[in-house]
Amino acid sequence: MDRYDTLADALEQEVLTEMASTFFGARKELDDRMDAFRALVDELRQRTAKVYARVFFLRSLVLGAKGEAELFAALGLPLGFPEARDQSGSRSWKPGSLPFALFPSSRYVKTVRVAYAEVFHACGVYMRGEYTDDPEHKGRKRLSVNYAMAEEACRALNERIGKLNAEMTPSSVLQYARSISLQEQPGQGAITNVLGADSLDKGLTYPPVDFAALKLWRAPDLPAPEAVSEKLAAFAKTFYAAHEERVRRMLEDL
Numbered sequence: 001m002d003r004y005d006t007l008a009d010a011l012e013q014e015v016l017t018e019m020a021s022t023f024f025g026a027r028k029e030l031d032d033r034m035d036a037f038r039a040l041v042d043e044l045r046q047r048t049a050k051v052y053a054r055v056f057f058l059r060s061l062v063l064g065a066k067g068e069a070e071l072f073a074a075l076g077l078p079l080g081f082p083e084a085r086d087q088s089g090s091r092s093w094k095p096g097s098l099p100f101a102l103f104p105s106s107r108y109v110k111t112v113r114v115a116y117a118e119v120f121h122a123c124g125v126y127m128r129g130e131y132t133d134d135p136e137h138k139g140r141k142r143l144s145v146n147y148a149m150a151e152e153a154c155r156a157l158n159e160r161i162g163k164l165n166a167e168m169t170p171s172s173v174l175q176y177a178r179s180i181s182l183q184e185q186p187g188q189g190a191i192t193n194v195l196g197a198d199s200l201d202k203g204l205t206y207p208p209v210d211f212a213a214l215k216l217w218r219a220p221d222l223p224a225p226e227a228v229s230e231k232l233a234a235f236a237k238t239f240y241a242a243h244e245e246r247v248r249r250m251l252e253d254l
Helices: 002-061 065-076 105-130 148-168 172-179 190-195 197-204 229-242 242-254
Strands: 131-133 142-144
Touching: 002 065, 002 105, 002 148, 065 229, 065 242, 105 148, 105 229, 105 242
Parallel strands: none
Antiparallel strands: 131 142
């Protein structure tokens, strides 16, 4: 009989150990996923600077925020970057090469087109990402961190949180562990007895992530450069004629 008691005790301990490992392992895995999501959000916030570096270059071409507003109005768009004052980004950034033309007015038209194309591309990369070489795996590509990725990661994280909260409540795990125990142990069930199952579960429940509360910047959905090429040229010609001296000096500084 002692042999059977010993075997039963061993099985009980193995089951309880496995339950504890599963319970705490699942919560540790969720904690790790939450940490990874926070890191992803932090990196995405940093990537706004790349977009705004290009926004500030475009703004410099049209001599400031007022010219930017005129440009967007000419394209039939709402003002795309009203929060620029609160954003970081290099105000000295410019494309690696600038277009050449014999006449300053023609050069200005080409440069405005280039600047808009840079903003359009940067917004697309920020929202949807782009594939670049993976430094950790030669010959492979990986998608850059982007807004859509953060949205999907949040959705998947909340799905996991809901599943864990519903299927692995602390009180149910403790009660089940208590039910399979062969003998009452000192203090067994004390946590649920003192706190109550509802209170225990509420205190250890993972709250879902409120994506909107993160207040991540969302880039505007701009039309492709080729779709507004003629409007860009018409605006640039009119703007150059109205501010010729200032624009010529600005182009010389470039």
